[in-house]
Amino acid sequence: MQDVVNLYNFDNELRLQYLQTIKISIKSNFAYTLAIKYDNPHIIDDTIFKNKEYYKSGIEKLKQNFNDSNEIFAIHYKKMYEESLPPIWGSVELLTFGELSKWINNLNDKDIKLIAKEYGIKFKSFLHKFVIPRKYKEYFNSDTYKLSHTLLVMKLLLNKISKNSIVNEVTELANNYKIPLNEMGLNETILKALQ
Secondary structure (H helix, E strand, O other), rough: OHHHHHHHHHHHHHHHHHHHHHHHHHHHHHHHHHHHHOOOOOOOHHEOOHHHHHHHHHHHHHHHHHHHHHHHHHHHHHHHHHOOOOHHHHHHHHHHHHHHHHHHHHHHHHHHHHHHHHHOHHHHHHHHHHHOOOHHHHHHHOOOOHHHHHHHHHHHHHHHOOOOOOOHHHHHHHHOOOHHHHHHOOOHHHHHOOO
C-alpha cells in the first residue's frame, strides 16, 4: 500500500513541478495562435475544427465550466458582459489538460502544426502521454505507459519553454518517495538524455 501512496505523491509533485509549466505554455500558445490567426478572440467558429460534433459538445462543456466557475476573471466577466463565453484567453483557463488536448487535436492540421511549431514536435505524438488515465501499478514495466518516454517529452518541451534540466529534480523526487527509477525504464542512458 505504501508503494501506491509513494507513486501517487511522486506523480502529483512531478505534475505540479513540470506539467503545470507545460500546460500553461500550451494553453497560452493555443489561445494566442488562434486569436491572432483568425483575428477573433472567441472560439465560436466551427469551420477550423474537423469534428463538428466534438466542437459542439466542447462548446457546451466550456459554457458549463464558465457558468460554474468561481474564478475571479469569470465572475468579473459574467458581471460585465452578456456573452456566454469569455474570449479565448479566458476560455482556455477553464479547460483541463485533457480537454485542451482534444481541442487541439480537433483543429485542422495547419493550425495544429502552427501551434506545435513553437515546440519543434508533432502534437499528436505527445499530448496523450500527459492525459492518459494513470493507474499507478502501470508505472512498472507497462507497455502502454513508460515514465521514461513521458520524461523525455517533458524535457524536450521544457527546453523550448524554459531551458531547465529535470534529471536532478526527478531523481531527488524519486529518492524522496523511494521510487525505483530503473524499474520504470529510467536507465543511465535516459538519465543522461534528460540533462
